[in-house]
Amino acid sequence: MQTAASQRARRRRVAALLSPGLGWITVAYVVPSVLVFIYSFLTPKLGGGVIWEFSTETWQEIVARGRRSEAGWGTVGAAALRGMLAAAAAGAAGAAIARYLGRGGARGVLRAAGAVGALVGLHHLAIAYNNYSAVFARSVVWSLWATLICAALALPLAVFISSRRSPLARNALLVAVMIPFWTSMLVRTYAIRFILANTGPLNSIIEGLGFDRIAFLNTRFSVMLGLVYTALPFMILPLYAAVERSDGVQLEAARDLGARPPQVFLEVFVPLIRPGLIVGSVMVFVISVSQFLVPALLGGGKTNMIATLLGLQFGTAFNWPLGAAIATLFSLITLLSLYALIGRKDEVELL
Amino acid sequence: MRTIARSQRRAAVALGGSSALVYAFFYLPVIVLIVFSFNKARTGGAWTGFTTNWYSLLAQNDQIKTATVNSVVVAIIATSVATVLGTMISLALDRHTFRGRKAAQQVVYLPVIAPEIVTGVSLLAFFSLALGRLNDILGRGAEDAIRLGRPTVILTHIAFCTAFVALVVRASLRTLDPAIEEAAADLGAGAWTTFRRVTLPSIMPGVLGGALLSFTLSLDNFVITFYVAGPGATTLPIEVYGQLRRAISPEVNAVSTLIFAASSLLLLSALGVQAGVARRRLQQVRPAKQGPEPNQPITDPNPTPIPQRRGQ
Numbered sequence: 001m002q003t004a005a006s007q008r009a010r011r012r013r014v015a016a017l018l019s020p021g022l023g024w025i026t027v028a029y030v031v032p033s034v035l036v037f038i039y040s041f042l043t044p045k046l047g048g049g050v051i052w053e054f055s056t057e058t059w060q061e062i063v064a065r066g067r068r069s070e071a072g073w074g075t076v077g078a079a080a081l082r083g084m085l086a087a088a089a090a091g092a093a094g095a096a097i098a099r100y101l102g103r104g105g106a107r108g109v110l111r112a113a114g115a116v117g118a119l120v121g122l123h124h125l126a127i128a129y130n131n132y133s134a135v136f137a138r139s140v141v142w143s144l145w146a147t148l149i150c151a152a153l154a155l156p157l158a159v160f161i162s163s164r165r166s167p168l169a170r171n172a173l174l175v176a177v178m179i180p181f182w183t184s185m186l187v188r189t190y191a192i193r194f195i196l197a198n199t200g201p202l203n204s205i206i207e208g209l210g211f212d213r214i215a216f217l218n219t220r221f222s223v224m225l226g227l228v229y230t231a232l233p234f235m236i237l238p239l240y241a242a243v244e245r246s247d248g249v250q251l252e253a254a255r256d257l258g259a260r261p262p263q264v265f266l267e268v269f270v271p272l273i274r275p276g277l278i279v280g281s282v283m284v285f286v287i288s289v290s291q292f293l294v295p296a297l298l299g300g301g302k303t304n305m306i307a308t309l310l311g312l313q314f315g316t317a318f319n320w321p322l323g324a325a326i327a328t329l330f331s332l333i334t335l336l337s338l339y340a341l342i343g344r345k346d347e348v349e350l351l
Numbered sequence: 352m353r354t355i356a357r358s359q360r361r362a363a364v365a366l367g368g369s370s371a372l373v374y375a376f377f378y379l380p381v382i383v384l385i386v387f388s389f390n391k392a393r394t395g396g397a398w399t400g401f402t403t404n405w406y407s408l409l410a411q412n413d414q415i416k417t418a419t420v421n422s423v424v425v426a427i428i429a430t431s432v433a434t435v436l437g438t439m440i441s442l443a444l445d446r447h448t449f450r451g452r453k454a455a456q457q458v459v460y461l462p463v464i465a466p467e468i469v470t471g472v473s474l475l476a477f478f479s480l481a482l483g484r485l486n487d488i489l490g491r492g493a494e495d496a497i498r499l500g501r502p503t504v505i506l507t508h509i510a511f512c513t514a515f516v517a518l519v520v521r522a523s524l525r526t527l528d529p530a531i532e533e534a535a536a537d538l539g540a541g542a543w544t545t546f547r548r549v550t551l552p553s554i555m556p557g558v559l560g561g562a563l564l565s566f567t568l569s570l571d572n573f574v575i576t577f578y579v580a581g582p583g584a585t586t587l588p589i590e591v592y593g594q595l596r597r598a599i600s601p602e603v604n605a606v607s608t609l610i611f612a613a614s615s616l617l618l619l620s621a622l623g624v625q626a627g628v629a630r631r632r633l634q635q636v637r638p639a640k641q642g643p644e645p646n647q648p649i650t651d652p653n654p655t656p657i658p659q660r661r662g663q
Contacts (some may be wrong), residue, residue: 184610194387
């Protein structure tokens, strides 16, 4: 039985342990986000900063005024059409897979097709609407592609590492994934920039072979390469943890019962490693969508992703309220994509 | 039977081959960078001969030296404070139940999940407002005003390093049975003695791992630091970024090589410390078992210090 006095002492101890660290994290992370939301309703000051006068100018600019002249009902129609076409294509592919696997799953196929269609339609709409929505849409879609590519590259590697019998080999292979994971993003992004540069090693090999130099840098290719290169370890490690936990016996049982390899993969293996796949995907997506260095160093520093656009407003463009509004929207996107993860406790444990 | 064996072998070769390609993808760019930091030619991508000239130029580069010293000072101060604060948070979260514990946990996760660019610009807005008010109160004019600088960088680094330390130490607190601490308390040890003689030695690998992680995070951080540093407190990543935006030079390759080497060394020592201490502890606690499970990866006694690393 605890007395009231000892309970009070206990509470005091918890408060003493928590308050310095937690207090400072709150001041540094919660208070500024509230402040930034307030800033988005103020007036920009030349040379940086804000004037404390209420204004909805910034949000009007983002939502309505920045609209492109050609954006109109035609755009909506075109977006809807594309969305429907994409949904039909995805539905057909899904139906073919479901039929091959020999099961119904009509609802799942419909849902997936609907999601693909909505994504394609919204993407088209956002690209055509105005500069801000275009940058957001591009960042999201590029990050989704980066997530897919990372998953495709990481899965064989995770299986390969966990299939090593000797613990020494397995640890060495894991550490080899952790080293790039641990080294400075700046150095790794710069390494890609150095190799792809017009006068870089790759181009001198190409020239040596008798071809013309290729402008790799400042293209979609270089940005995508950079996104995958920097985020790949964040997919490998959770996937490895999931593969390691999954039970090989189930795969064997499925094979013995006559399942074809794609069937074993899609119906047994993927459900087994789902938690790792989800954690890895969310991490890769969040990291890619907020990349600053990759678009700055490999994309030519044009405002082609959210972070560069946001950085520009607080840097050389000196429009703090606009930057604050973008930061608010951006935080919302990140929170929404993490929302999928937070509801699932077993998957959070893997983090 | 033969065909199954053959198809399995084919699958194994495909798996190994694709993994080798991924490893090449990881390391080729860095290796090329390292090789070319010893290249004689100032420009161009052709190999013209071996030199260590760029490293000696680096040693004479005052901007790089100042920035390095600044980075190390920031990292040392931020890590020392963050290790203490983070360990305290993890003790409160793991050894006590109280109202608002869930909310406290979520706040600790914030630095891990918040996009760095948002944190950077938000802190810039916050610090300029706070410093403006402070200067008004102190009655300082344009000349002697307190501005963004090393103190704001250190404060910022303390915030995110504390969160990472708390998460890493918590992972190792989970593996420590509270009954051992209760036994110490029953035997008459006070709260502080229990912590110093029982808890701390057991979670030491986690604390050290957290400190090393926090040191690396602080040294490497670019995006957040870029916005809170102001002109006076350039850290190494900011200096390197500035140089490589201007021109690709072998000197940047040399400094990048050094940063890569330092980070790899820090990682290996972090893993080594954790594996070594964990092994010793397992032997002490469970002498019947022969050391750690042979098929556990070396990080397993304290899972997750690494995956928490955020991108920039």
